[in-house]
Amino acid sequence: xxxxxxxxxxxxxxxxxxxxxxxxxxxxxxxxxxxxxxxxxxxxxxxxxxxxxxxxxxxxxxxxxxxxxxxxxxxxxxxxxxxxxxxxxxxxxxxxxxxxxxxxxxxxxxxxxxxxxxxxxxxxxxxxxxxxxxxxxxxxxxxxxxxxxxxxxxxxxxxxxxxxxxxxxxxxxxxxxxxxxxxxxxxxxxxxxxxxxxxxxxxx
Amino acid sequence: xxxxxxxxxxxxxxxxxxxxxxxxxxxxxxxxxxxxxxxxxxxxxxxxxxxxxxxxxxxxxxxxxxxxxxxxxxxxxxxxxxxxxxxxxxxxxxxxxxxxxxxxxxxxxxxxxxxxxxxxxxxxxxxxxxxxxxxxxxxxxxxxxxxxxxxxxxxxxxxxxxxxxxxxxxxxxxxxxxxxxxxxxxxxxxxxxxxxxxxxxxxxxxxxxxxxxxxxxxxxxxxx
Numbered sequence: 001x002x003x004x005x006x007x008x009x010x011x012x013x014x015x016x017x018x019x020x021x022x023x024x025x026x027x028x029x030x031x032x033x034x035x036x037x038x039x040x041x042x043x044x045x046x047x048x049x050x051x052x053x054x055x056x057x058x059x060x061x062x063x064x065x066x067x068x069x070x071x072x073x074x075x076x077x078x079x080x081x082x083x084x085x086x087x088x089x090x091x092x093x094x095x096x097x098x099x100x101x102x103x104x105x106x107x108x109x110x111x112x113x114x115x116x117x118x119x120x121x122x123x124x125x126x127x128x129x130x131x132x133x134x135x136x137x138x139x140x141x142x143x144x145x146x147x148x149x150x151x152x153x154x155x156x157x158x159x160x161x162x163x164x165x166x167x168x169x170x171x172x173x174x175x176x177x178x179x180x181x182x183x184x185x186x187x188x189x190x191x192x193x194x195x196x197x198x199x200x201x202x203x204x
Numbered sequence: 205x206x207x208x209x210x211x212x213x214x215x216x217x218x219x220x221x222x223x224x225x226x227x228x229x230x231x232x233x234x235x236x237x238x239x240x241x242x243x244x245x246x247x248x249x250x251x252x253x254x255x256x257x258x259x260x261x262x263x264x265x266x267x268x269x270x271x272x273x274x275x276x277x278x279x280x281x282x283x284x285x286x287x288x289x290x291x292x293x294x295x296x297x298x299x300x301x302x303x304x305x306x307x308x309x310x311x312x313x314x315x316x317x318x319x320x321x322x323x324x325x326x327x328x329x330x331x332x333x334x335x336x337x338x339x340x341x342x343x344x345x346x347x348x349x350x351x352x353x354x355x356x357x358x359x360x361x362x363x364x365x366x367x368x369x370x371x372x373x374x375x376x377x378x379x380x381x382x383x384x385x386x387x388x389x390x391x392x393x394x395x396x397x398x399x400x401x402x403x404x405x406x407x408x409x410x411x412x413x414x415x416x417x418x419x420x421x422x423x424x425x426x427x428x
Binding site for chain 1: 219220223224225226227228229230232235239242243246249250251252253254255256257258259260261262263264265266267268269270271273274275277278280281282284285288290291292
């Protein structure tokens with residue numbers, strides 16, 4: 001096993017820098033919800049949140065060659081999201097009837113291109129109910145875990161400890177920590193999977 | 205605590221690696237396998253999303269999002285990423301498991317790497333040739349054999365005698381050493397037959413192409 005890297009995303013970032021755009025998708029899936037929540041706290045129009053988040057990731061992708069890992073990837077991405085949201089706010093003040101196209105930049109000339117315009121139902125009652133159901137399922141699954149598994153994944157996901165630190169806390173080998181975290185995730189995901197089947201043919 | 209499960213199916217192994225990668229604990233070879241799984245295996249992609257969603261919900265219930273919205277977000281972003289230039293890093297990639305990249309990425313990368321290989325040598329060669337050319341032109345001014353030609357340049361164009369610019373008329377504004385009127389006259393007398401022949405050839409030179417736009421240049425010896 002390699003030494004722990006200070007930035008857990010270092011391998012993914014390096015992979016993207018080597019030309020693998022699909023690795024960037026993994027980062028998007030990892031941080032999309034956090035970025036959207038951040039933007040949602042700055043921009044009151046919830047319909048604009050997905051578009052600003054999209055623009056944030058596009059800007060991050062373009063700027064990734066200049067990312068020097070002087071901070072964690074998420075910190076860097078966070079700054080881009082804040083700046084993108086601020087720019088959107090300035091544009092809205094200048095032109096209150098800001099269109100989605102303006103957010104997507106001047107390069108998108110294709111009138112048929114919809115990009116992030118797909119209707120999102122982030123605030124519909126059904127979506128809220130689905131989100132609530134997911135949260136309840138995860139919390140219930142956590143409660144049902146054995147103490148070892150619950151402690152391992154809690155220390156990792158909530159406290160942000162590294163595997164090495166968790167092994168010290170739990171007094172067990174790093175390999176065991178790795179295994180416990182995986183098994184905890186699998187146990188929760190098993191309960192979650194019936195809720196995660198996406199509609200409209202969207203497949204991961 | 206028990207050891208990891210003995211049931212190590214391929215899918216199970218991929219998910220274990222994805223779990224480790226999510227925490228930044230995967231080895232290079234494991235990371236390469238995880239990237240491959242993300243590309244090829246929908247179940248691996250679903251597991252990656254589930255692991256990340258679980259982590260988010262553990263941190264805050266606010267981060268519980270409907271999976272369809274997450275998938276739609278990625279689909280839309282993927283369409284935009286398809287129009288973006290492929291990101292490439294300067295360092296070579298070394299890994300245990302080769303991962304096929306999109307054709308566009310390979311083509312772009314090959315073009316950039318190929319350009320990087322020949323740009324340096326060609327630039328050096330061009331610089332070297334430029335230096336040699338300057339020395340060839342300037343050389344006669346410093347040599348004894350070129351003294352007469354150098355003095356001639358004071359009153360007109362210079363005919364270089366090197367193989368590189370043989371028979372080429374080279375206009376010059378180079379400063380020449382000061383010479384006595386006698387020396388100048390002697391040089392002019394010595395070159396008079398040549399200049400006369402040159403004027404003649406200038407009217408119908410061997411380099412004149414029929415219908416071309418090349419303008420002939422004749423030398424006019426200033427009156428003394």
